[in-house]
Amino acid sequence: MALPKAMRILGAATFFVFLFLVLQVFRAEPGALKIPETGAKEGEGKKESANKLDTWDHDPQADPSGEPPEPLRRVSGNNYDPDNENSDRINATILSLVRNEELHDILQSMRDLERTWNHKFNYPWTFFNDVPFTEEFKEKTTAATKAKTSYHLVPKEHWEIPSWINMDLYHESVALLRAQKVQYMEKTSYHQMCRWNSGLFSQHPALATTQYYWRVEPNVHFFCDVDYDVFGWMQDHNKTYGFNINIYDSAESVATLWPETMKFMKDHPEYLNEGNALKWLEDGSHRPDNKKTANGYSTCHFWSNFEVGDLSFWRSEAYRDYFDHLDRSGGFFYERWGDAPVHSVALGLFEDKSKIHWFRDIGYQHIPFFNCPTSPKCTGCQGGRFTDGAAWLQREDCRPVWFKHVGMD
Numbered sequence: 001m002a003l004p005k006a007m008r009i010l011g012a013a014t015f016f017v018f019l020f021l022v023l024q025v026f027r028a029e030p031g032a033l034k035i036p037e038t039g040a041k042e043g044e045g046k047k048e049s050a051n052k053l054d055t056w057d058h059d060p061q062a063d064p065s066g067e068p069p070e071p072l073r074r075v076s077g078n079n080y081d082p083d084n085e086n087s088d089r090i091n092a093t094i095l096s097l098v099r100n101e102e103l104h105d106i107l108q109s110m111r112d113l114e115r116t117w118n119h120k121f122n123y124p125w126t127f128f129n130d131v132p133f134t135e136e137f138k139e140k141t142t143a144a145t146k147a148k149t150s151y152h153l154v155p156k157e158h159w160e161i162p163s164w165i166n167m168d169l170y171h172e173s174v175a176l177l178r179a180q181k182v183q184y185m186e187k188t189s190y191h192q193m194c195r196w197n198s199g200l201f202s203q204h205p206a207l208a209t210t211q212y213y214w215r216v217e218p219n220v221h222f223f224c225d226v227d228y229d230v231f232g233w234m235q236d237h238n239k240t241y242g243f244n245i246n247i248y249d250s251a252e253s254v255a256t257l258w259p260e261t262m263k264f265m266k267d268h269p270e271y272l273n274e275g276n277a278l279k280w281l282e283d284g285s286h287r288p289d290n291k292k293t294a295n296g297y298s299t300c301h302f303w304s305n306f307e308v309g310d311l312s313f314w315r316s317e318a319y320r321d322y323f324d325h326l327d328r329s330g331g332f333f334y335e336r337w338g339d340a341p342v343h344s345v346a347l348g349l350f351e352d353k354s355k356i357h358w359f360r361d362i363g364y365q366h367i368p369f370f371n372c373p374t375s376p377k378c379t380g381c382q383g384g385r386f387t388d389g390a391a392w393l394q395r396e397d398c399r400p401v402w403f404k405h406v407g408m409d
């Protein structure tokens, strides 16, 4: 039966439109994770946060806010005195990987954290370096706190470029990604630092008897009085990880992190947590180009220069296997995987999202971004201001996506 020519043309056109749409659907989700059995559905059997944010019309930090929920452990009498052998301090330390040349900048960070929090609780400071600390560094940082300080060398085998890295390939990759403007790509020590912070700091012998840590970098600022034991709060509220700023990464620096992660998850579907934040990791709605370049990962990550965390997570079997897989793949050197995206992807997959906490009350700045609450406890930053840098930096903020999927708890 011969169809009229017009109908044949229409039929063919319809077919090609259909084909085009099918292709679009497949292209839209380049690295989408499909692990049906273990992937929990939103809201299933879990208490969902009542504090989710569907529409972002202003920074929630512009709204007045206070302390997180009770229980809160406070100073009373001498319970947190620095020399109290039976203090209420838990198994925790402030830690910093820092260079001797950054003495002045780490003293700035110490002054702020001591003034706003630690002069009350006196948690020890643990310093790490890939070369020995100078006497001046030790003296001046010891004088900056009443709490104990200790100084440790990073073991060579934790810092050196691993034997399986092909140095020719490394140099070629550096040239390639430099041309794509990946910041710090040419700085070998930056790659080493990111790798150490990703998977090796938790293995340092000096932390063997420590459970919680607060990571502090040189030249950061703290603005708000914090009057409860932050580590005690993590323990009492069963939290694994606390962040305060959430931003997008340079997608070129992590182009194969997601595909490599998907390979790992295919072999280890059992590590996917029922309460995972996969939807957050894959949400490219604000920055589709980032997700495309990063092959399925939005690049949204907890900004890890601030971290309050439970080391048990970084020492868990799931994370150790994952880190080893990533390390073997070479991406810390052939690309410039940051510890922030690596930590964030792992937390989003292996941890229950209710165990990740936004410390909205800890006013903080690491240039060029702020976390600044509107609270009488804060001075020196402007409530609700995210950056004081160029206007385009505003679009680096990905807290809206975290608040949409998880909430502001």
Ligand SMILES: Nc1nc2c(ncn2[C@@H]2O[C@H](COP(=O)(O)OP(=O)(O)O)[C@@H](O)[C@H]2O)c(=O)[nH]1
Pocket: 096, 097, 098, 099, 100, 102, 128, 129, 130, 131, 189, 190, 193, 216, 217, 218, 305
């Ligand atoms: N000891 C030591 N610390 C380093 C080295 N590279 C980076 N760091 C530390 O690692 C952290 C991140 O480095 P930073 O230069 O602040 O990177 P950025 O915040 O990403 O610009 C800081 O605490 C630095 O002091 C290094 O080669 N040796």
Ligand SMILES: *[C@@H]1O[C@H](CO)[C@@H](O)[C@H](O)[C@H]1NC(C)=O
Pocket: 091, 208, 209, 210, 211, 312
């Ligand atoms: C502190 O934590 C570490 C690691 O979780 C553990 O091995 C150690 O026994 C703990 N120490 C105390 C005093 O609780």
Ligand SMILES: *[C@@H]1O[C@H](CO)[C@@H](O)[C@H](O)[C@H]1NC(C)=O
Pocket: 237, 238, 352
């Ligand atoms: C803390 O988390 C663990 C592991 O997810 C869970 O088994 C436990 O019941 C939680 N405890 C509290 C007090 O929420």
Ligand SMILES: [Mg+2]
Pocket: 217, 218, 305, 366
């Ligand atoms: Mg820094």
